[in-house]
Amino acid sequence: MTSSNEQTGAAEPLAQTRNEQPPRRHRRSGRFILMASLPVLLAVIGGYVYVKGGRVISTENAYVSQDQVKVVPQVSGEIVSVGPGENDIVEKGSLLFAIDDATYVNAVDQAKAAVASARLDVEKLKSAYLKAEAQRDTAQQARDIARTREKRQKTLLGQGAVSQTALDEADLTLRTAEGAVVSAEQDVASAKASLGGDPDIATDKHPEVMAALAKLSAAEIDLARTRVVAPADGIVTQTTSLRPGQYVSESSSVVTLVETGTTVIEANFKETELTHMRPGQPVDVTIDAYPDVTIRGTVESLGAGTGSAFSLIPAQNASGNWVKVVQRVPVRIALEPEDETPPLRVGMSALVEVDTGHARGLPDFVRSALATVGIGTTAIAAEADPR
Structure with a gap:
């Protein structure tokens, strides 16, 4: 009896343990749901990232540029x-x-001497003009006297007081005086022309002095250089x-x-990446030499053409072995350096990320499918493209 009771007592806990274990079918179904939901979750996350992504365009084909x-x-x-x-x-x-500068100092001294000589010549020309005017006045007075004498001789000849010879001498004297007046007036005109037509001209405004001053200025410029x-x-x-x-x-x-004050980034983007890129868009720049520093910037301008268009030997696209290659367009990026920005040198490599503000959105075939089933894509597109 004791032995039978012991066997009965040992069998009861074993039966209870078997009854407490969950069914294998429930465990397998939970594992299947988990395995099936994981790819779906990854697909949803991947689709969301694709739709929301694409607004930041980056390239490593970028270098620091400074004017030389x-x-x-x-x-x-x-x-x-x-x-x-x-x-x-x-x-x-x-x-x-x-x-x-020894030669150029000597040239300046010579030019200064030439200026002084030209000024002296102008003063001489002014004196010559005054002298010519005085001689003209004297000649005019002599002519007037000779004219009066000639008239007097004519009167006396009519009265029989003088001979014809005296009248001829008076007439000759008058003609000589008149010729002297003409000669004196020509001398005055010549002296006036030497002064540039203005007898009161300032000395430094005379053409000869101005030419000498110009040579002096050129000599002083050469000396300064x-x-x-x-x-x-x-x-x-x-x-x-x-x-x-x-x-x-x-x-x-x-x-x-x-010139360190004209630092910019010359980034070469693929032509297919310029669809939504515009001047003024924000840019993050990371220099390879300083990977922990991010420099802010903006898109300043897009190149006027691709790099191949301005090459010395442009590609002959009309040849029979033409192969389409995605071209690159240079984009100039203005930097906004701060006080803690490390020094930049010409030719340093950089990573450029431009925020175009335009996400990819849903693919066309997805939009068509959603439109077919009556689901609008306006809200989705607005969410993908916040602009």
Whole structure:
């Protein structure tokens, strides 16, 4: 009896354990629902991302661009001093190098002497004009006297008081005096013409003096150009070959100045990415050298053509082996640097992301399908494109 009771007691817990276990069919159905819903969920998420995405266009084909100025001396000569060194930061007006100015100082002195000589000549011309006027007045007075004498001799000849010879002499004297007056008037006209037609002309307004002053100004400009200064703020480079004693000519490029105040990004986007890109759209720029820094910017302008259109050897699309290739169009991006923005150098690579504000929206075939079943897409399109 004891043995039978023990077996009965052991069987009861085993039966209870079997009754507490869930049915296998319910477990399998739950697993199936989970496995089936996961792809659907991923598809929904993927579709949402696709519809809402596409408004940000990015490219890594972008580089830092800064204006470069080739510094060319405007006068020839031997370099006597050099200012900044290689890759030094300079301000506008800073001395880059100086050329020996001895020859140009001498030219200025000669030009000053020429100006003084021209002024002296003008004063002489004014004196000559006054002298010519005085001589003309004297000649006119002598003519008047000779005319009066000639009339008197005619009267006396009629009275028989003088001979014909006396009258002939008086007539000859009158003719001589009249010729002297004509000659004196021509001298006055010539002296007046030498003064530019204006006897009261200012000395420095005389053509000869003005020409001398122009030469003096040119000589002073050449003298000032012996000091070559930076045309803008920036960084100088290619100065390693610049040494005192080196001779430079007017046509030789000596150093290069990179203007740091004109930093922009030249980004090359595919032509298919420019559909909704417009000037003024916000841009995020990340420089490869500073991956943790994001620089704000805006689209300044879109290129006038593709890169291949302005190449030295454009593609011959009329050839028989033509293959369509997606072209790239340069886009100029203006930066908005802040105080903590690290220094940028020409040619640095960058990642550019332009927010066009235009999402992809639903594909055309989906729109057609929804329209077929009577579901409008206006609200969906407005949500996808917030503009």
